[in-house]
Amino acid sequence: MLIEIGQKAKETSYILGKMGTDLKNAGLLAAAQEILDEEDEILKANAADVAKAKERGMAPGLVDRLELNHKRIEGIVEGMRQVVGLEDPVGEVISMKRRPNGLLIGQKRVPFGVIGIIYEARPNVTADAFALCFKTGNAVILRGGSDALESNKAIVTAIRNGLKKEGIPEDAISLIEDTSHETAREFMRMNGYLDVLIPRGGAGLIRTVVENSTVPVIETGTGNCHIYVDESADFDMALDIIFNAKTQRIGVCNACESTLVHRKIAKEFLPLMKKRLDEKNVEIRADEGARSIVPEFTAATEEDWGKEYLDYILSCKIVDSVDEAIAHINRYNTGHSEAIVTKDYENAQKFLNEVDAAAVYVNASTRFTDGFEFGFGAEIGISTQKLHARGPMGLLALTSTKYIIYGDGQIRK
Amino acid sequence: MLIEIGQKAKETSYILGKMGTDLKNAGLLAAAQEILDEEDEILKANAADVAKAKERGMAPGLVDRLELNHKRIEGIVEGMRQVVGLEDPVGEVISMKRRPNGLLIGQKRVPFGVIGIIYEARPNVTADAFALCFKTGNAVILRGGSDALESNKAIVTAIRNGLKKEGIPEDAISLIEDTSHETAREFMRMNGYLDVLIPRGGAGLIRTVVENSTVPVIETGTGNCHIYVDESADFDMALDIIFNAKTQRIGVCNACESTLVHRKIAKEFLPLMKKRLDEKNVEIRADEGARSIVPEFTAATEEDWGKEYLDYILSCKIVDSVDEAIAHINRYNTGHSEAIVTKDYENAQKFLNEVDAAAVYVNASTRFTDGFEFGFGAEIGISTQKLHARGPMGLLALTSTKYIIYGDGQIRK
Structure with missing residues (x-):
């Protein structure tokens, strides 16, 4: 099942990678609107999560992070709409130089492809992470905390319905509904399908991902x-x-x-x-x-x-x-x-x-130290590692580059 | 023992990080000269490696990669001297912008800190990798193939002697002499000490590193x-x-x-x-x-x-x-x-x-697709992953960044 999700996300990532900014923005707005339209279903699902969590004795601080209400739904939607206003970094050619042999070598910003996000029981991350990954032309596979499963399912359903209305493949976002540890570990080793994995959460979660993942990880972090x-x-x-x-x-x-x-x-x-x-x-x-x-x-x-x-x-x-x-x-x-x-x-x-x-x-x-305070207009996390991105990560941190080379028949001597 | 090497490398990395380009270049030239001066010892050690490898039935192609001679030593030294001529990327401030609240936020290129290199029985990589890591202000810990151990020991000794002559801490380079698989695995999990790990070699070696490493890896690669x-x-x-x-x-x-x-x-x-x-x-x-x-x-x-x-x-x-x-x-x-x-x-x-x-x-x-052909003047490998660096990696790929922020008393509202 995980492999199937991975395959669909991979295929979809090729479509998203060449999608224009206008259509991506339309998809974001449609997904946001659908979250508003399906608010009742989302709140009902969330109430079930919250009830179960309280029954299991979840600490009040965590319940607060899990709980949604009308104002929070509005906040989620507002966040997604703000991403529409941000500049799309994909496609920018950062540099282009001519070599002595005439080859013109440029470096172009491209999406990663498929981004995995592992996070805790915070349903707002579901929409947040989708918005940033989608805006940068990436497919996203989410594995949220089991305590938020019903909320996440409802939010992901709404987003997929919104995308569908714009004719965008729904597999731009997928949710791993099997929240077992075994499946999480399998997810961390999907090298053929996942281009990068970003854990969002406390020190324990991040350590688990760093220790078990074979997919490249961006460590976001604790701050002493x-x-x-x-x-x-x-x-x-x-x-x-x-x-x-x-x-x-x-x-x-x-x-x-x-x-x-x-x-x-x-x-x-x-x-x-x-x-x-x-x-x-x-x-x-x-x-x-x-x-x-x-x-x-x-x-x-x-x-x-x-x-x-x-x-x-x-x-x-x-x-x-x-x-x-x-x-x-x-x-x-x-x-x-x-x-x-x-x-x-x-x-x-x-x-x-x-x-x-x-x-x-x-x-x-x-x-x-925050993506908004730094002027990025968004934040997927704060990287405390030195590879790829360090510090607050905005849209740029969700892109890679590729070299594009224009020749006229050059061969190597 | 590995921890001790890690600690020394880490301490030394702070010194290298603030070292000026002139002194780094002097260190490179002294290390290169010392390799020439100690050529006899290096060739003797290499002859022992080659004899052992032949006895063990190593394939001729691999023996060729292992073997050193006067011309190859000259090639190694020439390579190190070329790195002296390359621009030092460390310290460049890539961007500096003033925020509405008056904070001046800049992004500055800095060394990674400590770089680990895992490679096969190619003694030229020992000097190569050192030169590129050192020029970018990084300490390097090398784990070469067991078949090249004597050669690597001799080359590392020469480099350390050269650095010493310039008053530079010798722990800028260290070699793991215990070439067991257990120690290699331990090396791949030294998260507190290693900032990044770069495997250089065939598909099997790279797969092993990707599968076992908890330290961030830059995957260099195979090419279909x-x-x-x-x-x-x-x-x-x-x-x-x-x-x-x-x-x-x-x-x-x-x-x-x-x-x-x-x-x-x-x-x-x-x-x-x-x-x-x-x-x-x-x-x-x-x-x-x-x-x-x-x-x-x-x-x-x-x-x-x-x-x-x-x-x-x-x-x-x-x-x-x-x-x-x-x-x-x-x-x-x-x-x-x-x-x-x-x-x-x-x-x-x-x-x-x-x-x-x-x-x-x-x-x-x-x-x-090559660092020299792309005009980087050097190459530590070709990244086939999308995180941090993609394609040929020159000196820039061996640096990270940090944000430097100039304030005048700003607090967050």
Whole structure:
């Protein structure tokens, strides 16, 4: 059955690859409209998922992510319509050069072909991921969390009905309805059919995909993000940035999880930081040096330095120099987002150059690492690996390239 | 031991990442000179490898790839010196834009960090791969074939001695001396230490790496390359291109393995093709239609369509249209290089647009798919996957990017 889905997606991908932007946009609008039109069925299916999930004792936070309502359906539809407005990257020829032998060699943006998405029980991802993959001419095969199966089936049905109305092959989107682990593992090894696999979800899901997949994976990721307060930092700016990055939204990967403070300013800065973070009751887990200044800090263990809390908790360590800060970050970070607050030119440049992460900031909150904030108009995830795409991924990250070569009979000597 | 190599490589990669081009070039020249200076030791080690390999009955073709001599050492050294002349891509800021909130967001080219290379018994790859990885600021960990172990040890020692003379950390290059399969498998799962893994070798090696690796892999590849002779083709041009692509060098991935000929010209063209390929005694395995025109062709089986012969053998099939040619190619090819010979504008564009391969040619030999022929001045391999790099990979393919963001206190609303 999986193979059949793969074959149909592959065949369809050749049709999507040559489809013009106008028809793709029409398909997106029709799919969005159909989701509105089939809202009752979708909400009914979702209610069944939610009831089952609650029965099985799903945590309230997860139930919230699973649950749909009229406003959320509108949000999903609005998201799909926004993708219509984005520029279609497919077909652009990035460069075209003539070689000494007369060959004209160009590099052209093309769809990947078939993209697999593995995700958790968040039905909004179903429509989101489809919209971005479809706009870039890719067929998509979805494997969502079992807890959202009925919701996903209803959404995928609506999208397929919408595509059909525009005469677009419905296999542009398919859903794997068998949510067993065996089938998931089989899916991760469909090298002949899948061109790339993107996991979206928590650290456990991503690890499972990375460990088991033979299809190329784009690892999206966890964020153990640091803010380093340099000795020359503007205190007010540092406090605003830390407060924002830690507390504006705690459950996201670009939230700050750790602060490093230069020893020379620690005595003055740390009590201010405590006072500011007390507004949101943030627990601060600190090293010995910081605790000798603010005894109310709890004691950090080695484990804290590597931790993505996703909670009102922040680790804190005193460092002697920007070099020590960089070394600590490169040792413990997850390659996501890192910031320095400083007035010093050299330290700013050093931090930008030497910190190994997808996004490195001077004097700004790490919370900006996001496809919308970066101006991409969309986001399929944030890559924390270095292959293909690094950082927020917009439409461009869902394309590959191919070389096109115009000759007039050249042979190799 | 592997972990220790990984840790050292990782630490060294931070130093290489910020090293200026001048010092990297000095290191390359010193390493090249040291290979010349230690030629006797290298040739002695190589002679031991060759003797052992012959004893174990290694095929002459493979022994030829393993064997070094003065001229080959000079070739290796010349290759390293050429890399000095290439532009260093590291540090380039590809784009820098101001967002409405004042954030200045740029994307900068950076090294991967640590690159792993798994390859067969070809000691020239040892120096080659080092030069390209080092020039792009990456540390490299090599795992070569066991048959070349002594040669590789000698070459790596020379390179490390050369680097030392320039005060560059020797762990810029390391060799895994334990060539067991267990250690290779462990190497393929060193996610904390390796940023990317590039297999260089035959289909079997590449499959093993793709199947077992949890580190991101760049698949380099096999080539089942086709040439389609359209009904409007210039016959002389088609014959020259087929002859060149099939026979100029048979053992390479960009050699032609299959021809597709339009039915309308088959009767006239196929006997000419046979005559031309007879010059090199190329066996032609053809479908029924072609054999009814040239009965001397042997009968092709289904298996032939998917075969990379790497030999004086060519498969041949008659097709009714450019569409049938494209469908056949997309079904059987390996995503490497494909060519059409035609005078027809529409068919040329259709072929360029719809064939799914790293390099698609109009009126030229597939043999041009090569980093040097494409003007990159170097080549680490030819990617047949769609992630990160597709087609010949030069220095650029050995870099990643990171976002650098200049703010003045921005926080997210």
